[in-house]
Amino acid sequence: MAIKYAKRMNNLKASEIREILKLTERPEVISFAGGLPAPELFPIEEMKLVSELVLNEEGAKALQYSTTEGYGPLRDKIAKRLNGVGIQGDGDKVLITNGSQQGLDFSAKIFINEGDIIVCESPSYIGAINAFKAYLPEFVEIPTDDEGMIMEELEGVLSSRENVKMIYVIPDFQNPSGRTWSVERRKKLVELGNKYDLPIIEDNPYGELRFEGEFLPSVKSFDTEGRVIYLGTFSKTFCPGLRIGWVYADKELLHKYILIKQAADLHSNSMSQRELDKFLELYNLDEHIEKIKVVYRKRRNIMMDTIKESFPEGLKYTYPEGGLFTWVELPKDINARDLLIKALEVNVAFVPGGSFFPNGGRENTMRLNFSNMPEDRIKEGIQRLGKVIAEMMKQ
Amino acid sequence: MAIKYAKRMNNLKASEIREILKLTERPEVISFAGGLPAPELFPIEEMKLVSELVLNEEGAKALQYSTTEGYGPLRDKIAKRLNGVGIQGDGDKVLITNGSQQGLDFSAKIFINEGDIIVCESPSYIGAINAFKAYLPEFVEIPTDDEGMIMEELEGVLSSRENVKMIYVIPDFQNPSGRTWSVERRKKLVELGNKYDLPIIEDNPYGELRFEGEFLPSVKSFDTEGRVIYLGTFSKTFCPGLRIGWVYADKELLHKYILIKQAADLHSNSMSQRELDKFLELYNLDEHIEKIKVVYRKRRNIMMDTIKESFPEGLKYTYPEGGLFTWVELPKDINARDLLIKALEVNVAFVPGGSFFPNGGRENTMRLNFSNMPEDRIKEGIQRLGKVIAEMMKQ
Numbered sequence: 001m002a003i004k005y006a007k008r009m010n011n012l013k014a015s016e017i018r019e020i021l022k023l024t025e026r027p028e029v030i031s032f033a034g035g036l037p038a039p040e041l042f043p044i045e046e047m048k049l050v051s052e053l054v055l056n057e058e059g060a061k062a063l064q065y066s067t068t069e070g071y072g073p074l075r076d077k078i079a080k081r082l083n084g085v086g087i088q089g090d091g092d093k094v095l096i097t098n099g100s101q102q103g104l105d106f107s108a109k110i111f112i113n114e115g116d117i118i119v120c121e122s123p124s125y126i127g128a129i130n131a132f133k134a135y136l137p138e139f140v141e142i143p144t145d146d147e148g149m150i151m152e153e154l155e156g157v158l159s160s161r162e163n164v165k166m167i168y169v170i171p172d173f174q175n176p177s178g179r180t181w182s183v184e185r186r187k188k189l190v191e192l193g194n195k196y197d198l199p200i201i202e203d204n205p206y207g208e209l210r211f212e213g214e215f216l217p218s219v220k221s222f223d224t225e226g227r228v229i230y231l232g233t234f235s236k237t238f239c240p241g242l243r244i245g246w247v248y249a250d251k252e253l254l255h256k257y258i259l260i261k262q263a264a265d266l267h268s269n270s271m272s273q274r275e276l277d278k279f280l281e282l283y284n285l286d287e288h289i290e291k292i293k294v295v296y297r298k299r300r301n302i303m304m305d306t307i308k309e310s311f312p313e314g315l316k317y318t319y320p321e322g323g324l325f326t327w328v329e330l331p332k333d334i335n336a337r338d339l340l341i342k343a344l345e346v347n348v349a350f351v352p353g354g355s356f357f358p359n360g361g362r363e364n365t366m367r368l369n370f371s372n373m374p375e376d377r378i379k380e381g382i383q384r385l386g387k388v389i390a391e392m393m394k395q
Numbered sequence: 396m397a398i399k400y401a402k403r404m405n406n407l408k409a410s411e412i413r414e415i416l417k418l419t420e421r422p423e424v425i426s427f428a429g430g431l432p433a434p435e436l437f438p439i440e441e442m443k444l445v446s447e448l449v450l451n452e453e454g455a456k457a458l459q460y461s462t463t464e465g466y467g468p469l470r471d472k473i474a475k476r477l478n479g480v481g482i483q484g485d486g487d488k489v490l491i492t493n494g495s496q497q498g499l500d501f502s503a504k505i506f507i508n509e510g511d512i513i514v515c516e517s518p519s520y521i522g523a524i525n526a527f528k529a530y531l532p533e534f535v536e537i538p539t540d541d542e543g544m545i546m547e548e549l550e551g552v553l554s555s556r557e558n559v560k561m562i563y564v565i566p567d568f569q570n571p572s573g574r575t576w577s578v579e580r581r582k583k584l585v586e587l588g589n590k591y592d593l594p595i596i597e598d599n600p601y602g603e604l605r606f607e608g609e610f611l612p613s614v615k616s617f618d619t620e621g622r623v624i625y626l627g628t629f630s631k632t633f634c635p636g637l638r639i640g641w642v643y644a645d646k647e648l649l650h651k652y653i654l655i656k657q658a659a660d661l662h663s664n665s666m667s668q669r670e671l672d673k674f675l676e677l678y679n680l681d682e683h684i685e686k687i688k689v690v691y692r693k694r695r696n697i698m699m700d701t702i703k704e705s706f707p708e709g710l711k712y713t714y715p716e717g718g719l720f721t722w723v724e725l726p727k728d729i730n731a732r733d734l735l736i737k738a739l740e741v742n743v744a745f746v747p748g749g750s751f752f753p754n755g756g757r758e759n760t761m762r763l764n765f766s767n768m769p770e771d772r773i774k775e776g777i778q779r780l781g782k783v784i785a786e787m788m789k790q
């Protein structure tokens with residue numbers, strides 16, 4: 001049998017993170033690999049109540065087919081919450097998706113023909129890179145510093161390359177780097193989007209998890225022409241298992257996403273949408289997020305303190321003000337994939353950074369997650385990792 | 396602003412059914428338009444129990460990220476149920492998807508480059524046509540009769556066209572025609588698939604809803620080389636709101652679907668998968684399906700009887716032995732879209748058949764759904780529709 005696949009299938013391989021996660025299911029492994037929220041914070045009791053209420057009050061509707069756009073009251077509540085990132089939200093501009101991952105897939109599906117250019121941060125989110133790859137784009141990575149994407153480099157690309165079709169960014173507590181863009185860069189990005197007439201995909205799964213420092217308005221909040229498409233999710237602030245994210249965009253753009261969603265899977269889970277809506281009605285999600293932040297802040301602190309104490313001198317790493325990740329640059333001659341093999345021998349896991357560069361390279365980097373492990377295991381794991389790094393540096 | 400969209404976006408428009416459904420939300424409309432199951436049969440009380448149990452027993456896991464393939468015990472139960480269609484199922488060959496609609500989208504994504512040919516029945520399911528269109532295929536429609544796709548016509552195409560890449564069929568109670576393939580045609584289809592080395596997508600959302608007549612084994616059950624990809628769903632036998640369907644395929648093929656699912660939305664709703672699994676553990680789904688069949692059989696009967704009594708002489712229509720739909724051929728000069736406008740004036744809705752032909756034409760056809768309306772309204776609606784047709788035929 002020699003069935004022929006579409007060309008895009010040559011481009012796809014299993015996400016390295018997912019494969020590593022499989023290895024790390026053994027309970028003795030201290031994993032900094034995933035981007036998993038802390039399950040002990042999930043509102044299980046509240047879920048039991050809202051689930052019962054939804055089934056009592058509107059069970060038949062919750063189990064029936066529903067509209068592609070999503071459950072109206074939930075769309076309205078999401079729009080209202082967007083005030084938190086400086087957006088005067090409108091429920092009609094919200095499409096419910098299966099996590100923001102689906103919004104990433106749809107974005108490339110809507111904008112990208114084979115060979116078109118997607119501009120992204122270097123490094124960028126591996127899940128976005130994999131979703132985009134199915135549409136056979138060319139990636140152009142833009143160097144970043146502590147304030148985000150470097151705008152002169154971005155303009156250099158936009159002014160010299162013809163078939164750039166979209167810009168993809170994660171301005172808050174970026175995955176994988178943990179960095180956050182300055183306000184100036186956010187404004188400048190919109191300016192350049194306007195000048196070169198390009199859609200901007202702003203992916204913001206972590207923005208609500210700020211532990212310290214000042215609030216920064218979203219890129220979308222500076223959008224003057226309706227070209228910023230904002231992707232949000234409840235995966236990090238509520239729970240990921242329900243797969244509820246959203247696309248927020250102006251009407252014409254949103255309509256394209258709705259068409260694609262209809263063709264892709266008709267609509268998102270009706271029951272879970274109503275459960276989440278009921279939760280938002282009965283409980284205070286912001287209070288819940290405060291609880292999450294207290295725990296993650298402590299975990300971030302212990303990770304960063306232990307890195308400082310236990311990692312060899314001369315490594316670079318980011319100090320994230322929120323989110324789930326820090327990012328470490330090892331000496332140039334150390335390959336993080338080799339390091340991972342040695343780390344797994346002492347039951348510590350992380351994601352080598354190379355996969356976050358769509359065009360490859362930078363194998364001396366790694367992403368560390370601090371949200372999913374308790375404090376004592378973070379300390380222990382980072383200490384072990386420090387030793388393994390030190391040994392590799394000696395060789 | 397003149398943002399450029401991918402070429403595929405020119406091909407997509409909102410599903411006519413979904414647009415009609417919006418018009419038919421007024422309670423006075425007797426709708427034969429959707430493919431909605433009867434909501435009064437949804438197991439709401441059972442859902443309350445299983446939801447509580449899942450949250451009690453494994454709440455944190457049900458709300459966390461999970462594997463792309465789907466929840467293991469549910470995959471095993473689905474595999475076991477496939478015995479019902481003549482397949483010796485294996486849980487490792489199951490991928491959980493968001494309804495079988497997602498399996499349709501993935502199929503085209505995996506096999507189709509721009510311009511490749513998808514061979515399908517004429518007519519075929521509008522939702523599949525729309526999902527496939529996003530990958531810019533050419534459709535070749537094969538004429539059908541009461542035993543299914545005409546195999547000589549199929550072989551004529553396969554032997555003369557070069558870039559055929561997949562065959563898509565709905566052999567049981569087809570949407571929209573209500574027809575069922577004979578065993579001989581099923582076997583022959585596999586033979587031709589083998590001869591021309593093509594993947595066959597067998598879409599079977601209705602097969603378990605047989606009201607009468609003998610059981611027919613699935614096309615997949617005759618598969619000798621692992622080239623048949625079987626799509627199933629709980630939308631019609633349990634409820635559609637949870638969006639749980641599956642792809643059943645041999646390992647190499649399934650792996651492609653898993654890669655695509657991972658890139659598209661990581662995984663399906665963890666909570667709903669566990670709820671359904673718990674339901675299948677505690678209750679007898681086959682008993683539940685028997686209840687559904689009793690209701691639908693009566694509704695089918697009243698629809699077919701009333702059509703016989705009230706529709707003008709000389710129309711052709713199928714007598715479905717199961718499923719949700721019958722299919723009516725009007726006189727050649729009657730356009731069903733015009734008929735719909737007149738029918739809506741007397742508060743009756745249906746889907747004009749033209750949209751089920753990917754290359755257009757056959758505007759004198761219509762699809763009637765009998766699962767969603769109570770018997771008295773079916774009778775009343777068909778009588779009204781008969782009058783409107785008779786009036787149009789006089790003009």
